[in-house]
Amino acid sequence: MMNAEIIGVGSELLLGQIANTNAQYLSKKLAELGINVYYHTVVGDNAQRLKEVIATAQTRAELIIFTGGLGPTKDDLTKETIASVLGVELTTNAEALESIEAYFKQSNRVMTPNNKKQAIVLEGSAVLPNDYGMAPGMGLTVEGKHYMLFPGPPKELYPMYESYGQEFLAQKLELKESIESRVLRFFGIGESQLETEIEDLLDAQTNPTIAPLAGDGEVTLRLTAKHANAAEAQRMLDEVEKTISERVGEYLYGYEATSLHNELVKELTAQGLTIASAESLTGGLFSERLTTVSGAGEAVKGSLVAYHYEIKQNILGVSEHTLNQYGAVSEQCAAEMAQRIQQLYKTDIGIGFTGVAGPSKQEGHPVGTVYIGVAYKDQAPQVYSLQLSGSRQGICSRTVNYGCHYVLKMIKK
Known part of the structure; x- marks a missing residue:
């Protein structure tokens, strides 16, 4: 198995x-090919320090x-330094130059000589075209070691890797197996609990492999299978996913x-259901998230940010009795x-959101107290209470995630 180092x-x-999001992205992609990344290194625009690295x-x-240092300015010295270290010459690539000239012509800009x-x-490298910028990437093998150079901007690096870099690596690895991967996304279960539920599968994993990864209040599992036949690799993924789902499928x-x-909008649209939100502590974040999804207009009718007592009572219509007796931060209000x-x-x-995002207590409730009410058709409203931790922004974001989660579970039943 090949070992790799990524140098920013x-x-x-x-x-x-x-x-340095490039290192994160490349590590994920290399893992899919079975390449171990043991080191991430970052070095400034200094030739001597880059040589040492x-x-x-x-x-x-x-x-x-x-990644980086392939631009037109004097401090862009990656390829010059690598050429010096490896003892290879530098040469102008005609196709790359033609692409750069076309880029300037298309954007109606004057091309300065340094470009x-x-x-x-x-010299001798496989040139990786840049479909979204100017500087091409490169792949080169010298004395049994492989070197790859990518531009720094992620909008250029990501598609370059997908379209050309991965193919270069596959050739060098002489991959005869098909590598198929699948990401499973979970919410409502912590990383440690999920790992406990599938601990024996993690301990015994060989092919397919199972890689847990915690995110913003959710957990993902990346399943990767290798087989000479792509269909068989997919069958292997189906099998391990089934075993995992039997334990934590909910x-x-x-x-x-x-x-x-995204999944909530998809499910609402598929069932022909509509939704509206009344938001206090989330301040419109729930409706903002939903309306970023293409086609949300079929399901999302609108929202009302009812932040103040007066708006809750006079515009939204929450009863004065509820606000006086139980308070704005309460199950009854939600x-x-x-x-x-x-x-x-x-x-x-x-769906209604109320609670305390911080930084101080409200109505005697500690920061992180959250109530989410969900009214579905003619059923009595369901209220979910949470005690979240973290920053004000983090509490609001996770509250919205829980809101999506509860509605999804309700309408899928």
């Missing part, structure tokens, strides 16, 4: 001006991937890069908010 080049990474990487990795620098590549809500709000928005907007579902 750019002083802006060290200064904290941008996050390369020398270290050569002692511990068979694949060394560089020609971006068409210079390591928390499984979707696959791959989906989200709770239930009424859900029911009233359902009635006002004439929807199948009404």
